[in-house]
Each structure stands twice: as structure tokens, then as C-alpha cells.
Amino acid sequence: xxxxxxxxxxxxxxxxxxxxxxxxxxxxxxxxxxxxxxxxxxxxxxxxxxxxxxxxxxxxxxxxxxxxxxxxxxxxxxxxxxxxxxxxxxxxxxxxxxxxxxxxxxxxxxxxxxxxxxxxxxxxxxxxxxxxxxxxxxxxxxxxxxxxxxxxxxxxxxxxxxxxxxxxxxxxxxxxxxxxxxxxxxxxxxxxxxxxxxxxxxxxxxxxxxxxxxxxxxxxxxxxxxxxxxxxxxxxxxxxxxxxxxxxxxxxxxxxxxxxxxxxxxxxxxxxxxxxxxxxxxxxxxxxxxxxxxxxxxxxxxxxxxxxxxxxxxxxxxxxxxxxxxxxxxxxxxxxxxxxxxxxxxxxxxxxxxxxxxxxxxxxxxxxxxxxxxxxxxxxxx
Amino acid sequence: xxxxxxxxxxxxxxxxxxxxxxxxxxxxxxxxxxxxxxxxxxxxxxxxxxxxxxxxxxxxxxxxxxxxxxxxxxxxxxxxxxxxxxxxxxxxxxxxxxxxxxxxxxxxxxxxxxxxxxxxxxxxxxxxxxxxxxxxxxxxxxxxxxxxxxxxxxxxxxxxxxxxxxxxxxxxxxxxxxxxxxxxxxxxxxxxxxxxxxxxxxxxxxxxxxxxxxxxxxxxxxxxxxxxxxxxxxxxxxxxxxxxxxxxxxxxxxxxxxxxxxxxxxxxxxxxxxxxxxxxxxxxxxxxxxxxxxxxxxxxxxxxxxxxxxxxxxxxxxxxxxxxxxxxxxxxxxxxxxxxxxxxxxxxxxxxxxxxxxxxxxxxxxxxxxxxxxxxxxxxxxxxx
Numbered sequence: 001x002x003x004x005x006x007x008x009x010x011x012x013x014x015x016x017x018x019x020x021x022x023x024x025x026x027x028x029x030x031x032x033x034x035x036x037x038x039x040x041x042x043x044x045x046x047x048x049x050x051x052x053x054x055x056x057x058x059x060x061x062x063x064x065x066x067x068x069x070x071x072x073x074x075x076x077x078x079x080x081x082x083x084x085x086x087x088x089x090x091x092x093x094x095x096x097x098x099x100x101x102x103x104x105x106x107x108x109x110x111x112x113x114x115x116x117x118x119x120x121x122x123x124x125x126x127x128x129x130x131x132x133x134x135x136x137x138x139x140x141x142x143x144x145x146x147x148x149x150x151x152x153x154x155x156x157x158x159x160x161x162x163x164x165x166x167x168x169x170x171x172x173x174x175x176x177x178x179x180x181x182x183x184x185x186x187x188x189x190x191x192x193x194x195x196x197x198x199x200x201x202x203x204x205x206x207x208x209x210x211x212x213x214x215x216x217x218x219x220x221x222x223x224x225x226x227x228x229x230x231x232x233x234x235x236x237x238x239x240x241x242x243x244x245x246x247x248x249x250x251x252x253x254x255x256x257x258x259x260x261x262x263x264x265x266x267x268x269x270x271x272x273x274x275x276x277x278x279x280x281x282x283x284x285x286x287x288x289x290x291x292x293x294x295x296x297x298x299x300x301x302x303x304x305x306x307x308x309x310x311x312x313x314x315x316x317x318x319x320x321x322x323x324x325x326x327x328x329x330x331x332x333x334x335x336x337x338x339x340x341x342x343x344x345x346x347x348x349x350x351x352x353x354x355x356x357x358x359x360x361x362x363x364x365x366x367x368x369x370x371x372x373x374x375x376x377x378x379x380x381x382x
Numbered sequence: 383x384x385x386x387x388x389x390x391x392x393x394x395x396x397x398x399x400x401x402x403x404x405x406x407x408x409x410x411x412x413x414x415x416x417x418x419x420x421x422x423x424x425x426x427x428x429x430x431x432x433x434x435x436x437x438x439x440x441x442x443x444x445x446x447x448x449x450x451x452x453x454x455x456x457x458x459x460x461x462x463x464x465x466x467x468x469x470x471x472x473x474x475x476x477x478x479x480x481x482x483x484x485x486x487x488x489x490x491x492x493x494x495x496x497x498x499x500x501x502x503x504x505x506x507x508x509x510x511x512x513x514x515x516x517x518x519x520x521x522x523x524x525x526x527x528x529x530x531x532x533x534x535x536x537x538x539x540x541x542x543x544x545x546x547x548x549x550x551x552x553x554x555x556x557x558x559x560x561x562x563x564x565x566x567x568x569x570x571x572x573x574x575x576x577x578x579x580x581x582x583x584x585x586x587x588x589x590x591x592x593x594x595x596x597x598x599x600x601x602x603x604x605x606x607x608x609x610x611x612x613x614x615x616x617x618x619x620x621x622x623x624x625x626x627x628x629x630x631x632x633x634x635x636x637x638x639x640x641x642x643x644x645x646x647x648x649x650x651x652x653x654x655x656x657x658x659x660x661x662x663x664x665x666x667x668x669x670x671x672x673x674x675x676x677x678x679x680x681x682x683x684x685x686x687x688x689x690x691x692x693x694x695x696x697x698x699x700x701x702x703x704x705x706x707x708x709x710x711x712x713x714x715x716x717x718x719x720x721x722x723x724x725x726x727x728x729x730x731x732x733x734x735x736x737x738x739x740x741x742x743x744x745x746x747x748x749x750x751x752x753x754x755x756x757x758x759x760x761x762x763x764x765x766x767x
Contacts, residue, residue, distance in 0.1 A: 001391070001451055002384040003689045009383075068383060264766045284759035285752075291762050292683075292703040299682035300675075306385050320675045376667030379674055380651060 003299075005068070012069050016076035019049060025080045031208035032083070032353050037163055039121070042084045042208065043091070046077070047118015051088060056100055060108055061116035067243075067305035071250040075301075078254025079261075082357035083208035085254055089247030090159040091115065094365075095122025095168050098185065098240045102228035111166050111187055123164035124244075125155035125188075125214050126237050133370050135170075135237055136179040140216060142171035142186065147223050149173075149186060151216040154198065157364070161212030162197045165190045168240075169214070170233045183233035187225045194219030205356030242315045244365045245322040246308060249301045252322070252329035252361035256297065259329075259336035259354045260290045266340055266349070283339060290332045297325040316378040323371040326361035333358040385685075387455065394452045397432060398459035406463035413466055413591035414736050422591045423503050423546065425467060430500025434460075434471055436478045438626075443482060443490050444498035450626075450688035454633040458681075461637025462644075465740035466591035468637065470504055472630030473542045477505030477551055480623040481570070484611040489570055493549045502548025507627075508538040508597055509553050509620055516753050518553070519563035519617055523599060525554035530606055532556075532569065534577070534599035540747070544580050544595035548573050552599070553616050560614060568616035569608045577602030588739030625698045627748045628705035629688050635712030635744040636680050642719035642737040643673045649723050649732075666722060673715040680708035699761040706754035709744035716741040 005013075023041055031038055046052060051073045056062025063069075070092065078085030096115040099107055114120040131137035140153025151171055158167075167188045174182030188195055198213030228236050264287060267278035277283045300321040307314035333355035337344035344351050362368045387395060405425055412418040429435065437453040439445025446452070453475060461468035478494050485493075496502040514521040523536025534554055541550075550571045557565030571578055581596030611619055647670055650661035660666050687700035716738040720727035727734045745751045 001387060001685055001689055003686045004693075005383060261766075264762060268763065268766060278759075278763055281756070284763075285755045287762055288706075288755035288758035291758055292707050295686075295700075295703055296679035296683055296707055299686055300679055302383065303385055303682060306383055317678075320678055323671075323675060324679055372668045372671040373664070375671035375675060379670055380647060380661050380667070 005072075008065070009068060009072060012065070013072050013076055015049065016051070016073050017079070019045070020077050020080040020084075024077065024084050028081045028208075028350070029347065029353070031081075033207075033347070035202070035207040037083075037087075037208055037210045039163060042081070042087050043121055044118065046084070046088055052091060052118030053096055053112075053116020055092070056096065056112065056116045060100065061113040066309035067246060068302055068309065071246055071253075071301055071305040074247050074250035075254040075257065078251040079258040081208070082251060082255050082354070083206045085251040086159060086206055086209050086248070087121075089244065089251055090124060091122045091164075093244040093247040094124030094159075094240055095164070095166060097243050098124075098168050098227060098236055099187065101239065102185070102232075102236050103187075106224070107187060107227065115166060120165040121160055121163055122166045122168070123158055123160040124240070125158050125167055125169040127157045128154060129156055133367055136183075136234060138170055138172055138183050140169070140171040141175070142173045142184060144173075144223075145220075148220045149223060149226065151186070151188070151194070151219040151221065153216050155214040155216075157201065158212050158214050159209060159364075161214060162200070162210050167214070168227060169216075170237055173233070174231050177231060180234040182231055183237070184230050185227040185233040185236045186221060187227055188219070188221055192219055192221060204359055205353070206360055241365055242318050243308065245318040245371075246301065246305050248361055248365045249297070249304070249318065249321040249325040252325040252358065253294070253297050253301050255354050255358050255361070256290070256294050256325070256329040256332040259333045259351050259358075260287075260294055262349065262351055262354075263287065263290065263336040263339045277339070286335050286339060290335055293324075293328045294332065297321070297328040300324050316375055319366070319371040319374040319378075322366065323368055323375070326358075327368060329358035329361050387451070390448060391452045391455060394437070394446075394448055395455040395459055398434070398456040399462075401429070401432065402459050402463035406460065406467055410464040410466075411730070411733065411736065413464065414588075416590060418591070422467065426470060426503045427500040429460075429467070429471060430498060433498075435474045435500065436494065436498040437475055439475075439478045439482055439494060439498060443478070443494035445478065445482075445494065450629060450692045451685060454629055454684050454688045457630050457633035458637035458640070461634040462641040464591070465634060465638050465737075466589045468634045469589055469592050469631075470543055472627065472634060473507055474505050475630060476623060476627040477507055477549070479626055480507075480551055480619065481610070483623070484568065484619050485570070486610075488607070489610060493570060496548055503546040504543035504548070506541050506543050506547035506550045506597070508541050508550050510538060510540045512537065512539055516750055518620060519566065521553060521555060521566065523552070523554040524558070525556050525567060525569060527556075527606075528603075531603045532606065532608065534569065534571070534602040534604065536599050537581070538597040538599075540584065541595050541597045542592055544597050545583070545593050550578070550597065551610070553620055554599075556616075557614050563617045565614050566617040566620075567613050568610045568619050569604055570610050571602065571604055571608060575602055575604060587742055588736065589743060624748055625701045626691060628701040628754070629684060629691065631744055631748045632680065632684050632687075632701075632705040632708035635709040635741060636677060636684060638737050638741045638744070639673070639677050639680070639708075639712035639715035642716040642734050642741075643670065643677065645732065645734055645737075646670070646719035646722040646727075649726075660722070669718045669722060673711075673718050676707075676711035677715060680704070680711045683707050699758055702749070702754040702757040705749065706745075706751045706758070709741075710751060712744060713738075713741045
């Protein structure tokens, strides 16, 4: 066993941390308040650093690094700005990765390369108004008409929606098949006639990350844009989400780490009853629990990334990592606000935003409840 | 990063698992009810012969030289079957390690091989007193120089393995005028030394086969050569060695928690209510998912702390994190297991009742959860200086 990160991992962490602190941190409060996606800082620069396709082979524009590197990148970005973290996670795990795993050579050249190089932004369209945790309830349809598929329906809660150029979309291609069996995946480009954007969500947190509705009205896409095999879409979606959990778990880990560090600094400076509040056991115990839970979450996240890179099965491990990291982020940010007292409830301190940002990590890419079903099923099956 | 056991570690885990299943598990319930003392001691002897008493101790002294990760996985496997045996093995390993790290060459050769070989069923670690629990520096047992001897006087309590320990690592105040914690020294006292009296046996909630006793020193005279380490430097030693012991106790709690959830999961797959296996209900699935998730996080924290210790890096914070997390997760797993078994879980027909009692002490001994949190926060605040 060896728990040490490699020199490459450590160097990557330093590089991403320096970038995040120097370039991402300065506008974080303003972007949150204005609910503004600053693509230059939040994605283009991330791409220039080689992070947009960090895990993919060089021939497809990637950096050929492992999933631990990816986890570190998302963690470090999210430590400063959770919206920037999820932009990368949704782009890489949910859009680029299914194309890498299931795309044809032509699809990889045409779509994966610009995504991995960071010149185009990706998004993933699975969720619908009545198909959230139960993705098998997808109602958007894809009907074959000559050499084209015709898409009709609505997708909601789409991260990077509107700004992304390339979308991986799931639609029902066989209406007669059972729930999960008639769904296929498609690659849809922004600007395709019949593909429009609906309303932008107003959210509790990750406000700088755009979340939009996608509207398909007789949207015609070439047959060649089907991703993977016909009616294999549900499997593609689930495999994609296994990897996505590593990204979101890393995002949650970064949020928790940022809130923890802010809390330690504040506790050492803030004086009450004539002493820094860090001298009181009530605060010390909160800090100890925050640090311990973060360390546990970090080990689970890196273990799932390690297994993903080693080619081992990691569905249960990534569910555990996502469950623990997201619930840790929520607990830690809530305690961070508590340690900051009244100041923590104001926008003068970053923990107010971090607590709002943390909440979504328990919900998207599989709610905590769905993670528990994944874990429980895996255990009782063994 | 490489998160797999190596061949030797995997072999030790496998050996411990087989021994625990075949030799320990069948007797655990009897031991809990106060019987089987001879079997308990015989199994300690067999475990010594298999090399489990000095897993992180040099071969020169009869140890296995297998490292800290091997120690952790062995403790977990033994505890899956019998927590009383596991705690005895954990303390024996800690006693061997403290003698190897602090003792003179003579002391190492005199005692470590006897514990590792099973000639001594156990070693004992005598630190706690009635008024010195979480605050061991508050001890009042004294050691007074008298010619070529030291004379020990005082009372230690809650001493694991005292009736069958061959040697006791004893802390006593050697300089009453020194500031708190600065005038304490460490001694090796052999069983049978006149004035060393094994006092009352505690009646405990769990871990019944492991004897816990008062140990009295009544003008107990030991030669000057019984001093271990430097004079008045004993407290630092105690604090450092307890960090290693914490990996053992965390690993023990992990083993008990896994045993409880394995039992509860199997039960849930058989038990039918409302016309269905109770494993089909989300209320039960979630308990299983949460418990195994916390136990998996515990395992990683323990492995990471063990790895740091093995690398010779500072590991006090990591050991405390692993101990507090694993022992609290182990307790929750046991209580949820009782809940899943319902009324049956409250009876001795199933082992989860014993597991829940056995697990309870793990958040208390070798540093309470509260002390672990103090250690962790102290390290954090220091690192942000």
C-alpha cells in the first residue's frame, strides 16, 4: 500500500491551486452575486492549463493523466469556486467521457478533441421534469426519419447549458420497449435548427454555473450522431454517471476544504471572552470533526479515482465517495458558518456562499438517496 | 498511490481470518459468558506462534517485521471473531513496540521474545490511575530511588491482561518537584515481583474474556536496571506509544463493526415481514449502505495512518482521526445491526448483542474520542500557525 501522491500529482495540485487563487478567486463573489458565468476564467483558462481533457489520451487532445489528477484538479478549483469546479466536472465527466467511451473514431475526432483541448464546452442532457432519480422515465423522443433522427422534448437542469457547444442527449428511440431499454444517446451541436434554450434556473448556490432548460422541437440530427448502439442509452448514462460521481465528490471535497481553512483562520483571529475562539473546546471539536470527515472523504474520493484508473470496478466506491464527500461538504460548511457566527451569515465571508454551493452536491448526479440505493444493492448482491 | 495490500500483508490478513473463523469464533460467546479461560489462553499462545504478537517488531527479538498495515489488518480480522482476543493482541504488540523503541538492548532481549513467542501470554501497559485517566500526567504513583533500587508505591487501574501478563510497563513519578508531566519515568516490572499485587477484576459491559484489573504497588522494589528510557522522560514515551495503539484499537472497532453488519445483512436477506425480505425495504438498505460506507472510510483512515507510521513520518493526527472515526463508526454499525435484528438482536441468540457491548469501550480506552479530538485540533491549529 502507498498513500503518497506522486510528484506529478503534487505538482498538479500546486499549479491548479496557484491558478485558482490568482485568477479564479478574485471574481468569485461578484460572479455569484451577478449569477454570471465568466467563460474566460471559468473554462477557457482551465482548458489552457490542460485540464479540460486531463484524463484522455493525447491523440484525442487529452493530457493522459489518471483520475486522481482529475480529482485533484476539480478539488482545487472548487476549494476556491464551486461553480468553476462543476463546469469542469460536467464538461469532462458527462460530455467528453461518454464520447470517449462510446463514440466512433469519427465522433471522437470531431467532438472529443475540441472538448479535451478546451476549445469547446460540453454538456449532458438526461434529466427531465418527470425523470430525475428515475432516469428510465425519459420522455424526450427520437424518431428515425430517413437519414436523420428527429428529437422532441425538454431537458431540464442542464449544467453548462446555453454556453456549451456540444451536448450529449438521451431520448427514447423505441417507444414499445420497457422503460430502460428503449433509450439512446445522441450528440447534438449548439445551433442545430429546432434545438433551443429555455429558461435559466435561479438557484440557491453554484450561481455562476449556468443551469438551463433545453428544448427540442423537431430537431433533426444526422444518423451518424447517435452515440453508442441504438437503445443502449440507459447503460451509457449510468456508466457516465459512475465517473461523474468522482467529479462531484471532488467538487464537494474542495468546497469542504475551502470552508474548513476559512474556519481555522477565523477561529485563530476572532477573540471572545479575551481569547481566540480557537482556544475553546467547542470550536476545537468542530474543527477536529471537520478535518477528520474531510480526510475520510478525501481517501474515499482518491480510492474511487484510483480504481477507475486501474480499470477496476468502482461503481460502489464512487457512490460511497460521492455520498460521504457531499454530506461532509454540507456538514462542514454549516459548521463553518456557525464558527463565523453572524459574520458567517453575511456575504463578507466566503462560507455563506460555500454553504449554499455545498447543498447541490447532495442532489445532482444522483441524490444521496440514490447513492445509498447503489451502495445497498451492491452489498446485498455480494 | 497504490491502494492494494502487498503479498505479505494479504497473506497475514488471510491467516488471521482463517484462524479467527476456525479457532476464535466458535468460542467467543462462551468467553463472553465467563467460561473458556483455558481456551482463551491457548489461543493467545497459538497466535503468538503464528507471529501475531510482534507484527511490527524486528525479527531479532522474535517479531514478524511485517509492519503496521499488516498489524492493522490482522487486528481487524481477529476482532471480527473475538474482541477480547483482539484487544489482548493489540496491547501485546504495543508493549513489544514500546520496549523495542525505548528499551535498552538488555531489556529488549529479556522481554520481547517472551511476549512474541507466547512464553508470556501477555504484557501489560500500566498508565491509568483513579485520578489520572485522560490526564495521565496527573498520576500519583511514585518511584523513589533507594540504593541500587527504585521503590514503587501507588495504584493503577483498568489494566488489560494484568492476571496473566509476564511483564508490566509502569509509569511513575520520579521527580515530584518537576512541572506536571516532566517528572515521570517508565519501568519494566516483572510479574511476581514482591509488592506487585493484582487487585480486583473489573466487571465490565463487554470484552469479558480480557481481564481488566487494578494493579497495586506496595513498596514494590525493582532494580535500577528496570528503568526504561531516560529518567523523567517517561510521559513523552507514553504519549508517543499510545498513538500506535490507537491504530490497533481503531482496527479492532472496524472488525467488530464489520462482523455486526455482516450478520445484520445476512439476517435482512432471510427475515420476512410484510411478505418481503426486509432487505427489500429502503429503511434497511440505507442502514446497510451507511454502515458499510462509514466502515470503508474507517478502513482507509486506518490504512493511511498505518502507512504514515510505517514510513517513519509523523502520524499522531492521522492515528487520532482513524481512531475516533473508526470507533464511532464501529459503535454505530453495532447499534444499527441490533436494530436490524429487532428483538432477536437484543438476545444472546445472535452475536450482535455482544458486538454492541464489545464495541462500546473502543471510544473510551487508549484515549477517549474527546482526547482524540483535542489532539486533532491541536495539530490543525499548529499547522496554520
